[in-house]
Amino acid sequence: MREERNNIEFLLNDELVNLKLDSDSDFSSTTTVLEWLRSNSDYLGAKEGCAEGDCGACTVVIVEEVNDKLIYKAVTSCILFLPYLHGKQLLTVEHLSKTVNGEYELHPVQEVLAKYNGSQCGYCTPGIVMSLFSFYKNQETEEDIQNSLSGNLCRCTGYESIKEAAIEIGDLNYVDEFACKEEKTIVQLKQLKKDIEAFHSDHYIQPLSLEEALRIKQEKPELLLIGGASDIALLKTKKHQDLAAILDLSNVKELKEINKHDSYWEIGAAVTMEQLRQEMTSDWPDFKKMLDVFGSQQIRNVATVGGNVGSASPIGDLLPLLMAHQAEIIIQNKHEARPESLDEFILAYRKTSLMPDELISKIIIPIDKDWIFWSEKVSKRKQLDISTLSAAFAVRLTKDKKIGAIILAYGGMAAIPVHATLAEEYLLGKEIEEAHFEKSAQLITEEFQPITDARASKEGRAILAANLLRKFYFSFDF
Numbered sequence: 520m521r522e523e524r525n526n527i528e529f530l531l532n533d534e535l536v537n538l539k540l541d542s543d544s545d546f547s548s549t550t551t552v553l554e555w556l557r558s559n560s561d562y563l564g565a566k567e568g569c570a571e572g573d574c575g576a577c578t579v580v581i582v583e584e585v586n587d588k589l590i591y592k593a594v595t596s597c598i599l600f601l602p603y604l605h606g607k608q609l610l611t612v613e614h615l616s617k618t619v620n621g622e623y624e625l626h627p628v629q630e631v632l633a634k635y636n637g638s639q640c641g642y643c644t645p646g647i648v649m650s651l652f653s654f655y656k657n658q659e660t661e662e663d664i665q666n667s668l669s670g671n672l673c674r675c676t677g678y679e680s681i682k683e684a685a686i687e688i689g690d691l692n693y694v695d696e697f698a699c700k701e702e703k704t705i706v707q708l709k710q711l712k713k714d715i716e717a718f719h720s721d722h723y724i725q726p727l728s729l730e731e732a733l734r735i736k737q738e739k740p741e742l743l744l745i746g747g748a749s750d751i752a753l754l755k756t757k758k759h760q761d762l763a764a765i766l767d768l769s770n771v772k773e774l775k776e777i778n779k780h781d782s783y784w785e786i787g788a789a790v791t792m793e794q795l796r797q798e799m800t801s802d803w804p805d806f807k808k809m810l811d812v813f814g815s816q817q818i819r820n821v822a823t824v825g826g827n828v829g830s831a832s833p834i835g836d837l838l839p840l841l842m843a844h845q846a847e848i849i850i851q852n853k854h855e856a857r858p859e860s861l862d863e864f865i866l867a868y869r870k871t872s873l874m875p876d877e878l879i880s881k882i883i884i885p886i887d888k889d890w891i892f893w894s895e896k897v898s899k900r901k902q903l904d905i906s907t908l909s910a911a912f913a914v915r916l917t918k919d920k921k922i923g924a925i926i927l928a929y930g931g932m933a934a935i936p937v938h939a940t941l942a943e944e945y946l947l948g949k950e951i952e953e954a955h956f957e958k959s960a961q962l963i964t965e966e967f968q969p970i971t972d973a974r975a976s977k978e979g980r981a982i983l984a985a986n987l988l989r990k991f992y993f994s995f996d997f
Contacts, residue, residue, distance in 0.1 A: 525720040527601060530582075530608040530707060533700075540601060541720045548723030549755055549762055552596035552604065553577045556611065564612035564645040565596055568672070570756040572598045572749060572818055573903060575671030578646035580653050581820075582608035584708035589701060592793075592820040593653035595670065598752035599821065602725050603769055606715045608708060610697075612645040615652060617696065627693050628652045635684040639675040647671045647681060650817070655688050656697065664689070669902040670815025718767075725767040729880065732771050733853045740875030742766035746789050747821030749814070750830060766878075774825070774880060784884040788825025792837075795824055802886075805894040805911060809840055812896055815903045825879040831865045831935065834906040838865075838936040840894055842928035843911035844884050851880040858883070861936070868934035890915050890924075893991050897983055899974065906931050907974040910987045920997065922946050932967045932984055941966045942988065956992040960985035 525541045538555075540548045546555055556562040556579070568576035572595035579596045581604070582589050591610075615626035625633070628651050638644040647668070654667040664685045673681065697704075718725040724742065726732040736742065743763045745751050754760045768774055774789035777798045786795065792813050800807030813819055813836050827837045828848060838861060847858040850873060864872050873879070894911040898904040908931030917923040925946050927939040942959035949955040969980040 524716045524718060527605040527718055528711060528715055529604040529606065530704075530711065532608070532610060532614040535707075535711075538601065540718075540723070542722075546601060548600060548602050548718075548720045548765070550601050551752070551756065552579065552599045552601060552609070555601055556596065562611055562613055566642055566645065567597055568643065570597050571753055572670070572815075573672075574643065575646040575650065575815070575817060576643045578649040578671065578817055579612075580610040580649050580656075582610060582704070582708070584705050584712070587705060589656075589704060589708075591653045591656040593650045593667070593670075593817050594820050595817045598749055598756055600723075600748055600752065600767075602718050602723060602767055603747070603821070605718055605725060605770060606708070606712050608704065610649075610652075612648050615648065626652070626695060627691055628655050628688055631687050631691070632681070632684045635680045635687070637676060637681045637684045643671060643673050647673065651685055651688055653816075654685065655691060659689065661686055661689055665902075666811065666816050670817040718770075722762075722764040723767065724765070725770050727770055727772065729771055729773040729851075732766065732768060732774075732878065733851060735766060736878055737853045737876045739764070739766070744768065744829065744878055746823030746826040747791065749818050749822040750826065768825070768878070769821075769823070780886075782886050784886065786824055786882040786884065788823060788828075788879045788881060790824045791820055792822045792824065792827070793819035803844075803892060805843070805892040806840060809836055809894045809896055809909070809911070812898070812902050812904075813837075818903070824882060828861075828864075828882065829871065829873065829879055831869050831871050832930075833868065833933060833935055834909070834931045835936065836896060836906060836909055836930070839909050839911035839928040839930045841882065841884070842936060842938070843892060843894070843913040843926045845913075845926070846885075847883040848879055849881045849883060850877050852877045856880065862938075865935045887915075891995065891997075893994060895987050895990065897987070905974070908932055908969075908980055908983055908987075910984065910991075912988070912991050916951070916997070920951060922949055922951065927963075927988065929967075929984055932969045932980060937967075939963050939966060939984075939988075951992075951997040953992060956988060960988045963988060 526537055526539050528537050556565050566576040568574035577595050577597040578593050581592045581594055617624050650667055650671050717727045743765050745767050768789050774787040776787045778785040796810035827835050842861050848864045850857050891914045896909040897907045911928045913926040915924040925943050927943050930936045941962040945959050963985045964981045969977045971977045
């Protein structure tokens with residue numbers, strides 16, 4: 520393998536694209552996919568509406584081969600750097616329709632959307648089409664419609680007609696041209712993955728193995744770590760900053776795996792939030808409840824577990840969940856690995872124990888069926904919104920129905936995710952009675968000193984936090 524390769528290779532529909540990305544080229548490694556597409560007059564369907572992944576007007580679909588199957592992932596191209604495409608297939612709205620015998624023929628998804636008058640001004644329609652195309656190709660059901668469209672805004676059409684179209688699309692029994700050439704695409708993507716080399720430009724490195732990533736991190740500890748860059752990309756698109764040199768872990772195979780063992784789950788740091796949602800929510804409803812409203816499907820398709828944990832955000836949706844489940848963070852450098860609890864890992868606001876030559880490699884979540892888990896996210900919008908506050912609770916009862924162990928974890932109540940220690944201490948050993956939970960709810964309002972910001976007042980947050988504990992009590996038949 521060459522030491523440096525400043526070219527990425529990917530399929531643009533059927534066409535193999537070999538794109539040079541460095542300071543001497545037309546495009547850099549932090550050029551977004553949307554910027555690149557709109558530099559070509561043949562690919563103007565994807566629009567920029569918000570430049571932060573919130574409106575869905577720029578939605579495209581990335582296709583990956585996984586275990587001899589094609590996975591279609593709707594993503595927002597406005598906050599996706601070009602190297603993310605390395606070894607994958609990119610589909611845009613222009614690839615869905617085709618010309619047959621001189622006649623213009625729409626894809627069935629487009630036909631159905633038009634049938635239900637699912638477009639008025641049309642600005643956001645290409646993004647909606649691509650989200651529905653992903654929904655159709657992944658053979659999702661009516662229950663998945665809200666998840667599939669949660670990242671697409673439409674200010675003029677009205678969602679009812681779009682939803683009606685989505686219901687019919689979910690029932691389509693039609694073999695499109697992508698299905699007809701599926702075997703060929705699988706072969707192409709397998710060959711592409713086999714042949715690709717690690718991308719290495721003047722200020723952006725994307726290794727293919729954990730060993731290589733750890734070596735690079737030791738040699739260049741100043742590198743900024745990213746996974747899907749759904750957060751970091753905003754520094755460029757919204758704040759117009761020149762980003763520091765980047766180490767992109769999105770193509771490291773060992774970090775993209777989820778493995779279930781007898782007594783624990785092992786989650787790679789580059790596992791996406793959507794991958795996590797699909798794999799784990801059948802076992803743990805509290806994960807489903809939180810991950811169903813984590814960003815949008817487009818964001819979950821690129822945002823990574825390691826990125827959410829490593830950000831050490833006080834309102835990171837995953838962090839209270841992991842605290843309630845007593846998860847361990849596995850931190851590695853070139854020579855060794857060490858486990859840490861989240862209480863040890865997060866030191867202060869946006870500050871962790873991660874050393875310059877280290878990275879998060881995986882998260883270990885114990886499996887213990889004796890625990891009762893519960894979670895809730897409070898936000899102004901149901902989906903695609905930042906938490907006002909969130910909570911994840913865990914209780915283990917003794918044989919005589921007393922509280923033998925309890926974890927009350929909150930996000931949004933302090934500079935870091937925190938335990939409600941006074942309430943935990945008070946409830947430990949108590950019977951499951953409303954009076955005890957009422958007293959512990961009052962303790963929560965006394966323990967925390969949250970801030971007032973655009974999402975809530977400090978008084979409002981304190982009341983919400985106490986009410987979530989009350990809701991927890993009334994949600995279970997202990």
